[in-house]
Amino acid sequence: VMTQSPATLSVSPGDRATLSCRASESISSNLAWYQQKPGQAPRLLIYGASTRATGIPARFSGSGSGTEFTLTISSLQSEDFAVYYCQQYNKWPPYTFGPGTKVDIK
């Protein structure tokens, strides 16, 4: 089971955002982060807990291993306000996603 906190994060543009994801058992570094905007498909941001996907800006960074993971957005841009999901792929089936964190404008 994947859990995410907080459910909603209110942040001002230019500020730092820190999102958390927790796994109920160790998943090593087999964790991904996705960004989803309204009406769009999810976009892969981070895989392997800390590797940015192709074309993802350096302001997005991931860390953690085992059961505790963090996605950090160093300086929020207007286009970063979205819902963020974590997903484990350590042992599947099934793949499991967290419930999401909504990042909105403060």
Place this chain on the structure above:
Amino acid sequence: QLQLQESGPGLVKPSETLSLTCTVSGGSISRSDSYWGWIRQPPGKGLEWIASIFYSGAMYYSPSLKSRVTISVDTSKNQFSLKLTSVTAADSAVYYCARAPRTYHYDSSAYGNAFDIWGQGTVVTVSS
């Protein structure tokens, strides 16, 4: 580059079978480095993985949906498909097809990876 596109009816009646197809373009579905999968998202809710398949036909299912789901691949058409039987209103969702690279992880002694390429999604409503 690889692109995925979902297709299928947008409206399905309760108790009937939902059938969707994902067409892969920009590359072959018959590649040893990829799994092909279906993920859904009910209105206002989170993401739920449904099933994945390898081009050879190896299939993987969500335990919660396994009794109602069939995933298949047609390499001649560069497509893979999803069938979900006995649908109810709870199956109304945006259905996405996606690709996950088939990467071996020594720490888990298994293959797997994140979904790096997604289709745009197709809305399916279950209603009479």
